[in-house]
Amino acid sequence: MKKEEFLERYAIERKGTNSLKWDKLEERFGDADLLAAWVADMEFKAPEQVVEAIKEKVDHGVFGYTYVPDSYYEAFIDWERKRHGYEVKSEWMRFSTGVVTALYWFVHAFTKPQDAVIILSPVYYPFANAVRDTDRTLISSELINTNGVYTIDFEDFEKQIIDNEVKLFIHCTPHNPVGRVWTAEEAERLLSICDKHDVLIVSDEIHHDMTFGDHTHIPSAIVSEGKFSQRVVTVTAASKTFNLAGLLTSQIIIENEALRKRFDKFVNSVNQTEVNLLGMTASEAAFRHGADWLEGLREVVKSNERYAVEQLTAHAKDLVITPLEGTYLLWIDLRAYIEPDKVKEFIQDTCRLAIDYGEWFGEKSKGFIRLNLGTEPRHIKQAVDSIIEHLPTSKKI
Ligand SMILES: Cc1ncc(COP(=O)(O)O)c(C=O)c1O
Structure with a gap:
């Protein structure tokens, strides 16, 4: 259009x-x-199809408990495969009422109080909040700003991980606010460092669909042919792309079975809510027709x-x-x-x-x-x- x-x-x-x-x-x-x-x-x-899909539910007039239908998995998995080359399996998927909520859950599920969590700064501020609010230790590695173009200081990133015994990295890809779509080389180097030092990677990919020109988003789970997929947990949504943030629906992808179990154990202790009917309906229509x-x-x-x-x-x-x-x-x-x-x-x-x-x-x-x-x-x-x-x-x- x-x-x-x-x-x-x-x-x-x-x-x-x-x-x-x-x-x-x-x-x-x-x-x-x-x-x-x-x-x-x-x-x-x-998109009209999103509005129509919601209207259909509204016209039905019933807003009882719901579940994630097969058609939802199909629409999301198709979107992820076609647009980002990532072949997701439905059993890897979980849901949350927003990406930020998921970030807090990851910090709780995968680290202990006082554990060090690293971010690349400057970055979307709830990353730091998710670390501070949960009594973890915030470690920042400053991006290098060369006349407005931001790159990763790999030496500093690795040093901070070693010096602080970092357990978790919260990664923003594409990066808000510095507008970077990390290249394959940058992603490989960054994730290799995490791999070398046994750091778990939380990959916030909410901006995955908004890239320009030759810049291609690479989901962290498929960087270097999926070499790091077992230490990556991904969170993304249709919300940023299609302006659906008020519908509180996002998806989590965890390939590693042990991590998935750990995540489920934690989430079951704090969240007993089903998914949001209209959020699911809207996101599915967006992925299908948007x-x-x-x-x-x-x-x-x-x-x-x-x-x-x-x-x-x-x-x-x-x-x-x-x-x-x-x-x-x-x-x-x-x-x-x-x-x-x-x-x-x-x-x-x-x-x-x-x-x-x-x-x-x-x-x-x-x-x-x-x-x-x-x-x-x-x-x-x-x-x-x-x-x-x-x-x-x-x-x-
Ligand atoms: C990197 C990033 N993650 C998460 C969010 C917000 O996600 P949600 O509204 O699903 O919590 C934003 C919103 O701007 C964002 O830029």
Whole structure:
């Protein structure tokens, strides 16, 4: 589907619909009157087939307990095989009411209190929360930032693992917020280090479908022909791709039988809930029918990125904007123009925007912002134009 058709069919107003992104600005930012460009969901309706599938359930009018039907496994397994080359078996699959919940379960199931868990920083902030909130020890290996392009400091990653006797690595692939789609070589090297030091890998692949150009997502379980699959647990969902986050449905893949047993034992002690009927229905329809919709969305995101990068760099050449290989989240370094301590004042009070601040993702990222590109071009234009209008180009504020 082309961008124009996608926008025509799916763009929608969300204000006043109990949207966390739009209707909780006062609570989250202390200011209700900002343009919402923060949390990663979008101003687009789901594909018609998703809406129809939900309507069918609504028309039936019964919302009793349900289970995961064979057709769901079929749709997900097909999607994973066709789009990502990963042949998943249904017996490896488990479900959770969101990826973040699954991350907490993994930490509980596979580590003990005080065990060290490593992340590549900056990264999606619930990774650190999942470690801290469960009384584990957070170890961060900083990604190397070379003029906005982020790479892994493999020596540091290995050293941190050895020095801290790390037990678990929470991996973000593709990576939020630095937009990387890790290459086969990077993935092989990273996972080899984990293998060498007996570190379990939690692979958060929620952004797997949002990749651009030649950048191809490789599920961690099939890196190097599946060499590391027995130490990988994967979590993914249709939610980020198809804007279904409010339906609280995600899937976990654990190939290793012993790990699966350990996981089940833990989860049975904290969760006795069946799956969400509408979440299952929507995700299945999305996996089955969403490919064309997704093409349209990718065109919109790419075009929003182009506008933002061209305009911002034309007006402020020292802004560093990280190339978007994957995700729909643009990572911008404002430090050439704005003192890190003044970013909040600049972005909120002057530009009137609600974005994710760099320091949420890692303490060394103060002075950066993350702009959500999964929206109508007019919102991106407003955000970008406002930054350009107010950015001091002569000296730092
Ligand atoms: C890397 C990553 N994992 C997980 C999530 C959220 O997942 P969920 O809403 O299923 O908990 C996000 C949302 O932005 C994300 O970027």
